[in-house]
Amino acid sequence: xxxxxxxxxxxxxxxxxxxxxxxxxxxxxxxxxxxxxxxxxxxxxxxxxxxxxxxxxxxxxxxxxxxxxxxxxxxxxxxxxxxxxxxxxxxxxxxxxxxxxxxxxxxxxxxxxxxxxxxxxxxxxxxxxxxxxxxxxxxxxxxxxxxxxxxxxxxxxxxxxxxxxxxxxxxxxxxxxxxxxxxxxxxx
Amino acid sequence: xxxxxxxxxxxxxxxxxxxxxxxxxxxxxxxxxxxxxxxxxxxxxxxxxxxxxxxxxxxxxxxxxxxxxxxxxxxxxxxxxxxxx
Numbered sequence: 001x002x003x004x005x006x007x008x009x010x011x012x013x014x015x016x017x018x019x020x021x022x023x024x025x026x027x028x029x030x031x032x033x034x035x036x037x038x039x040x041x042x043x044x045x046x047x048x049x050x051x052x053x054x055x056x057x058x059x060x061x062x063x064x065x066x067x068x069x070x071x072x073x074x075x076x077x078x079x080x081x082x083x084x085x086x087x088x089x090x091x092x093x094x095x096x097x098x099x100x101x102x103x104x105x106x107x108x109x110x111x112x113x114x115x116x117x118x119x120x121x122x123x124x125x126x127x128x129x130x131x132x133x134x135x136x137x138x139x140x141x142x143x144x145x146x147x148x149x150x151x152x153x154x155x156x157x158x159x160x161x162x163x164x165x166x167x168x169x170x171x172x173x174x175x176x177x178x179x180x181x182x183x184x185x186x187x188x
Numbered sequence: 189x190x191x192x193x194x195x196x197x198x199x200x201x202x203x204x205x206x207x208x209x210x211x212x213x214x215x216x217x218x219x220x221x222x223x224x225x226x227x228x229x230x231x232x233x234x235x236x237x238x239x240x241x242x243x244x245x246x247x248x249x250x251x252x253x254x255x256x257x258x259x260x261x262x263x264x265x266x267x268x269x270x271x272x273x
Binding site: 025035128167 | 196197198200201202223224227228231232234235236237238239241242243245246249250251252255256257258261262264265266268269272273
């Protein structure tokens with residue numbers, strides 16, 4: 001039995017569509033995939049409406065369904081995109097470790113003060129935009145590790161990555177995110 | 189003593205506080221003694237704090253990014269929902 005007294009699916013698209021799309025887009029970085037995930041979420045929500053008890057706001061209940069859809073998409077995409085084995089070596093070279101694993105140079109300093117930036121509302125729009133630009137395996141690994149809190153083993157299994165490659169992929173994602181933030185954020 | 193490369197690998201791959209104590213102690217000593225790893229560690233922490241703050245803002249829905257569901261997608265989804273109901 002569908003429980004429409006607690007929420008009306010006819011208003012879902014106008015009330016929660018944009019929010020859920022933004023949630024999916026920053027994780028999938030693909031407009032078509034994010035739109036499909038939102039549509040599938042709403043359809044799954046209608047089917048599961050009988051189990052919705054109103055304890056959680058409907059937006060978060062739908063977001064819980066969407067989270068699973070997003071992971072399904074990442075899983076599917078990771079099977080379709082082969083991991084470039086040479087990438088790991090290139091990143092390792094870019095870190096410029098000398099003999100015995102000692103780095104040759106200091107990591108480049110932040111070009112802005114992150115503590116101050118995190119207090120600015122406008123900063124999060126830039127942060128969102130930069131996270132949305134992380135592509136392919138790098139974006140998928142960053143999403144699962146940082147946004148979804150998955151363990152190293154789980155990510156390696158799902159993305160078909162070797163543990164030795166994951167850390168370089170995550171390092172590269174952070175470096176790219178940092179560069180993008182520095183290029184696009186101007187402190188007020 | 190562990191090498192800088194091992195510290196960078198561990199920091200990139202895991203959250204520092206999630207590491208078991210027998211990996212955290214030598215790392216802690218290394219980070220305190222090595223300026224370069226100390227800076228790298230701080231940058232990783234700054235980034236992780238940024239993601240945590242972002243997730244809090246995402247929860248409250250007070251971020252207004254430029255990207256939204258397109259009108260076409262809204263119409264298509266509404267049509268699919270009507271059909272399903």
